[in-house]
Amino acid sequence: xxxxxxxxxxxxxxxxxxxxxxxxxxxxxxxxxxxxxxxxxxxxxxxxxxxxxxxxxxxxxxxxxxxxxxxxxxxxxxxxxxxxxxxxxxxxxxxxxxxxxxxxxxxxxx
Numbered sequence: 001x002x003x004x005x006x007x008x009x010x011x012x013x014x015x016x017x018x019x020x021x022x023x024x025x026x027x028x029x030x031x032x033x034x035x036x037x038x039x040x041x042x043x044x045x046x047x048x049x050x051x052x053x054x055x056x057x058x059x060x061x062x063x064x065x066x067x068x069x070x071x072x073x074x075x076x077x078x079x080x081x082x083x084x085x086x087x088x089x090x091x092x093x094x095x096x097x098x099x100x101x102x103x104x105x106x107x108x109x110x
Contacts, residue, residue, distance in 0.1 A: 011020040
């Protein structure tokens with residue numbers, strides 16, 4: 001933090017040489033700590049961004065896996081529909097065959 005010459009002179013006149021030197025040292029240490037904190041903050045932000053990148057990649061893998069599962073369920077659904085359609089066709093066929101047999105028995109009896 002830059003301090004103006006006028007402010008420095010006012011401090012020196014008001015508080016004396018030792019107090020002004022201590023105050024300037026304190027202000028410099030505050031600036032140093034602020035710079036350190038800023039650097040730590042940037043490092044933490046970079047670390048968090050990297051971690052979110054990893055999490056995003058994992059979600060991509062999970063999303064791909066769900067896509068595969070959806071595809072498998074689609075295949076199973078199609079197979080199930082074919083089986084149901086085949087069973088329905090078999091039921092109709094056997095019903096027609098039994099109806100024909102009943103009609104034949106009715107005509108032969110009567």
